Amino acid sequence: MDQAKFLPDASLAAWLAELSAARLVLAPRREGGAVVFKPYDPAVPLELTRDATVPPKGAVFPACEELMRYRRVKDPEKPGQPLLEVEESLPEGGVVVFGSRPCGARGFTVYDRVFDAGGLNDPYYAARRKATAFVTLACREAGSACFCHWVGSGPADPDGSDVLLTQVPGGYVVRAVTEKGAALVGSGLFSPADRREGEEAAAHAKARESLDDPRDLAPARQALLDAFDDMEFWSQLSAKCLSCGACTYLCPTCYCFNITDEAQGNEGARLRTWDNCMSFQFTLEASGHNPRPTKAHRLKNRVGHKFSYYPGLHGGAIACCGCGRCIRSCPVGVDIRQLVLAAVERAREKSHD
Ligand code: SF4
């Protein structure tokens, strides 16, 4: 990609104005006690000092999206056979997500393998993914719940980003990661980064130093399979879980959804909405049978999917970017790191029995 560039602090607003002129720009701001992505408004201060409470996953995978509209019509020639007119609702327009942390963008690589790879193509996801660019900001310091480095990532990981910014004295070192990103950094506001590349490297090193020692998660895949039938183990781990679902809704790698029709008279719309595997209803069948009847079954599935089943299907890739949101947001302090490590420890103990 292009050489590194420098953007002075004083030019950030001008760059955002340039970006906003051609497309929707989503940027983080404070709302109440939370940091959320909203359409950029120069009158509202950006919040770039901490990671967003709600990740930017809605930019590509909205909490609720219309897939199509339909209408029942009658053919005068065949009055007994109503026809259905269907109109697909494909998304339009480009979006730039500005100021996400690298893990928030890397989360979409987990989605890509499910929605847009290997002969699978979800046209709604693919259209938004193609039209969305991520300008991410490298982390300066790890939070206590961060564990991106346990899952093969890091505070300045460019994977999933289109442009990576690193804060240095007086501004930002700007690196285009993809062609899509290069198209966003071509204006005269940028100059060559030159000596600031050293400051960029120092900032990345400082952020890495703030992380704890990574734990080896390689044994987790088999350890979680080994623990599958040990419901006593899962009951203990899930005892304090409230099944509130905050961990799934805020997770940048959770992609479960439900599809419903909302109809009025002869017309209706088909909607896709986020679903939540921590909810009792998620696997409730029409017969009343529920294959995941307890929160122990559901927590087992959430952890098992991310660290064992998904890696088994996708060449070892872990379906977690280590952002720590589920840890920070869980009202009762369930820590997914401890659950995975407990399964690994269980397997180690069993091997010594
Ligand atoms: S499981 Fe938790 S740490 Fe992993 S990506 Fe989801 S919210 Fe982040």
Ligand code: SF4
């Ligand atoms: S956020 Fe915590 S309490 Fe709520 S469902 Fe997730 S693990 Fe359970």
